[in-house]
Amino acid sequence: MNPVPQKNSGRYDFAFIEDKWQRHWLTQNTFKASEDSARRKYYLLEMFPYPSGKIHMGHVRNYSIGDVIARFKRMQGYNVLHPMGWDAFGLPAENAALKHDTHPAKWTYENIDYMKNQLQRMGFSYDWDRELATCDPEYYRWEQLFFIKMYEKGLVYRKMTTVNWCESCQTVLANEQVIDGQCWRCDNQVLPQDMHGWFFRITDYAEELLAECDNLTGWPEKVLTMQRNWIGKSIGAEIDFPVENTDQVLKIFTTRPDTIFGATFMSLAPEHPLVDLSRHTSQAEQVAQFVSRTKIARKQQKPDEEIEKEGVFIGHYCINPFSGDRIPIYTANFVLMEYGTGAVMAVPAHDQRDFEFARKYNLPVKVVVQPRDKQLDSETLLEAFEDTGVLAASAQFDGLSSAEAKIAITAFAAEQGFGKGMTTYRLRDWGISRQRYWGTPIPMIHCSTCGVQPVPEDDLPVILPADAKPDSSGSSPLHSLESFYKTLCPACGEEARRETDTMDTFVESSWYFARYACPDFTDGPLDRDRVNYWLPVDQYIGGVEHAILHLLYARFFTKVLRDLDYLSTDEPFKNLLTQGMVIKDGAKMSKSKGNVVDPNKLIEEFGADTVRLFSLFAAPPEKDLDWSNKGVEGASRFLNRVHRFVESNREMLTSAPDQQASNLNEKSRALHRKTHQTIRKVTRDLENDFHFNTAIAAVMELVNLLLSLISENAENDIAPAAIKEAVDATLLLLAPMTPHFCSELWEITGHEELLENQSWPTFNPESAKDEEIIVVLQVNGKVRSRLLVSPDIGNDELKELSLLDDKVQKFVGNKPIKKVIVVPKKLVNVVA
């Protein structure tokens, strides 16, 4: 029987080395950040994790990318802030607590302990003194203060909305918890229910949030596009249509006021209040049926399903204030109450949806905008003409272009008092009420005499009671915990009820980046000087799944805090990097697919440096990373190769002079040159676009050259100084990526100063300059030969040499040479 192979045989002892340096960094507080106005700051932030239990490969990748940048910037002399914390409130803790019969707080804090240890084992350079957890009252107390300040400023309000309600669980469900119209937990039918909830007036900031997108030049265009679409600004007009035989007015919003003469009916959302007008008409029964049928159908609708356009006449007409036309009012299933005014003027000739609806119900079609190249006929129209054109059948506006008509018609409506220019947004106010336990309590009190009252600032924080915990009913225990909800009204002193809803956890992550600047500050939420020194975040890194909500909310909060005078930046994140997913075997890692890779096992088998190296090497950060176990072995091999070389040349490296001799031999010069070229390449890759994969490839090339020169160098005639220079550069260039490994080898090779105190290496352009360059010779665009020449060669000489070249002559033959193109120092193309 074979002996059990020795663990790590043939490999460097990464376990020892990594433990040694991690201990060192922790005890020396190496990465502690202090404010220093004399130094250039760099705030690097990765999206903090939800403490779900353990770190996954997505975290490993995200935080490896961030750590390289943090360490790189430190070496470049920046004062770097690189904090880490925990997005610690949220529903999973409640579910886990139920499942394991524990308390969400206990579960959360245990996870934090475990995951913190995992992050430390990866060697990430965080300033742990700034660690924060959002479920800590010392954190959320300030969020409650913000809430009250926002309330005082009119940025918080309470209103009734329709929510997804599960009767058996007695709770509100988020949209993503409703699966095919059923509760994710008990499979009961989810019903719409009207409930009170608290809202942040994010729409007040819609315009600024949109406009400022143009200044976010350090963000991916993709994310900005998503944000712009989400805000969804449209410019148009609001027009009043009086309803016949009533004193009611139907307000509509349109982006096409130029088509107003073509309106032949009206479409209301089923929820629109004026739908009730049908009640006293013969249509009453039909309308009521339609409305309830539509509401149910909507809830059961699959996300990508297109429903058939339907509607019913509500028994009333309104008058087009422009034309005096009498138009029937319908309610239709494709009109959304949430957008605009919930009512649409239907112009079948110029809107495809209205066109389909009109054809189905035999409603008139009236062309009022003619294209410039042909004449449309209302009778024979096959589809709506949605482009702009020239107005027709529009009274005094005939002959105007659509653009002119929009302005003229809007102005006319304003003049006559039945309309005005209006801008609407798709963005809705942010509903933050959650009927959950594990979240920040909303600091409000309901008094039957005084109404809603904010908790006085001196009474903050409203602590989430630890003696409650979720039970299987699904209902928040806060609703029934008397010691929590029973309180006194701050206005009249009478008995009152505390708000028992908690805040959406997106609120915590909307300002944590600011708190990192001063996590120990007790006099208020934010210490102005420190916050203003560090903010904005210079580089933010995280998954693209947060491209809309988290980033939009964080931007909103930053502007609110600015207006509340807590900080003075307009935007929180100057540069944004959205890293790709980690996939394996062509699919996202997931338990159900069975392709999950456990970081712990990888660290044990290969060490943290190898895991970091591979996750940086396999793909550029913004692209998806295809995980490959074989690839990890390759990364490990590379580090071992470097380690072996350094170990076996330790004495030479320790004693080699730092100064380069002036008369190096050819091979030494080649190594010296490659060293400087590599520094140049790696510096550029890291500075420009964080393309670590090509940076690492460049270092590998340097190492390959070094090893091949040594192995064929029996005479040992390569200058030790050149070798030392190459090894030092290798260690410095890899330091941000494989910090334990490089620190150890740096020490072994006799440096007295620690690697972590070294500056980023610089290259000498003279040293990096090639002695000889290859110039490609083409005949008629095809490569036929190559010339090895001095880099100082002139174009004339190059041309001359090319024409003398055997291969060139062979392929030119006796054809006349038409022209010769010379790209300096690169290429010659002979056209014959």
Add this chain to the structure above:
RNA sequence: GCGAGAGUGGCGGAACUGGUAGACGCACUGGAUUUAGGAUCCAGCGCACUAGCGUGCAUGGGGGUUCAACUCCCCCCUCUCGCACCA
């Protein structure tokens, strides 16, 4: 349907403002060393034809601009992501 991005060897991926396509790594093949190797070292490795020197052909497909196109322009196909009746 709309919007954005991408398509390069067996695989992950390189290629600066149009100028040697395939860096680096993985896999694979042959060899060396070894009791053995899943360790290490050396060599090869886009495809086709060729004994070889070579010569064609190649960056999703088709056209175009150019001395020269992965790169620029037009059309088409496929995939990924986001939005999806937004009036």
